[in-house]
Amino acid sequence: MRQTSLLSGWWVGMTVLLALATVMLAGCSGGTIDDDDGYDPGLIDFPQYRNLTIILRVIDQDGDPVGGASVWVDGQEAIETTENELRPLGSGYPREWQGWLANWVSDGYRVVINYPNDSDEFDIRVGKTGYWADETSVVISDWEPDEIFVRDVMVLEEQDGWLTSAEATEPHKAEVIGADAGFKRAPGSEPTITIGDE
Numbered sequence: 667m668r669q670t671s672l673l674s675g676w677w678v679g680m681t682v683l684l685a686l687a688t689v690m691l692a693g694c695s696g697g698t699i700d701d702d703d704g705y706d707p708g709l710i711d712f713p714q715y716r717n718l719t720i721i722l723r724v725i726d727q728d729g730d731p732v733g734g735a736s737v738w739v740d741g742q743e744a745i746e747t748t749e750n751e752l753r754p755l756g757s758g759y760p761r762e763w764q765g766w767l768a769n770w771v772s773d774g775y776r777v778v779i780n781y782p783n784d785s786d787e788f789d790i791r792v793g794k795t796g797y798w799a800d801e802t803s804v805v806i807s808d809w810e811p812d813e814i815f816v817r818d819v820m821v822l823e824e825q826d827g828w829l830t831s832a833e834a835t836e837p838h839k840a841e842v843i844g845a846d847a848g849f850k851r852a853p854g855s856e857p858t859i860t861i862g863d864e
Contacts, residue, residue, distance in 0.1 A: 714779040716806050717857050721755065721763075721817040722770040724748045724792050724800075731769045732794060732822050739775060740788035740861045746772065748792070760815055760843050768817070776857035779808045786862045790818070790840065797822035802840045813845035 720739065724732050733750030736743055752767035759766075770792075777786040785807040793799035800820040818840040 712779065712781055714808070715776045715812070715857075715860075716779065716810055717773070717813050717851065718775040718777065718806075718861075719759075719771065719773040719813075719815045720775060720790065721759075721766075721768045721815065722748070722790070722792065722820055723752060723766075723768050723818075724770055724820045724822065725752075726797070727821060727823050732797065733769065735770075735792050735794040735797070735822060737770055737772075738789075738791040738793075739772075739859070740790075742859070744772060746770065758849075760846055763815065763817065763843070766817070773851070773855055774857050775859050775861055777806045777861045779806075782808060784808050788861050790816075790820075792820040792822065794822060797824055802838050804840045804842065806842065810842070811844040813849055813851070815843050815845060816840050 722737065724735050724737075726732050731748070731750060731752045733748055735748040737746070737748065738744070747770075749769040752769050754765045754767055755763050757764070777788075779786070785805055787803060787805045789801055789803050791799055791801045800822055802818045802820065804816050806814060818838065
């Protein structure tokens, strides 16, 4: 009888300790998502990456191309500035965009999708001395394909003292489209700049 009551006390004590340990672990973990970047190491299919090709038509209020303008993607200035002339998009771009005129193109960016239903949002800003800057936002969702094209028209208004910066830069969203079926990047053109946290 004495051995049975000792075993019962041991089981009760172990059950209480196990319950306390479970509560402490649940309370300290804050869930399954890492607070630093949203990445859950338990999800074997994540993180996932979406390669971007960003295409801009940067013009003045008369529709003429503005060359030498600086482009910031997610707050980081690109090395290349805008060209002085608009060039039509050809093969290698989505069929419905071929012939569209642009003067800044980069395929050096990618975004990170850290968990199901995750999305990344970032801004593209264009500016040049003597003009008000223009800005657009881009949203990439987890259901998007691996290769994505982004485009927008950025209008740089000349600074003339009558227009305020707030009036010159109305917010807008860039257009996002998946690559055509069978699209392949050229070897060596993989993105080198990651937008968002990994």
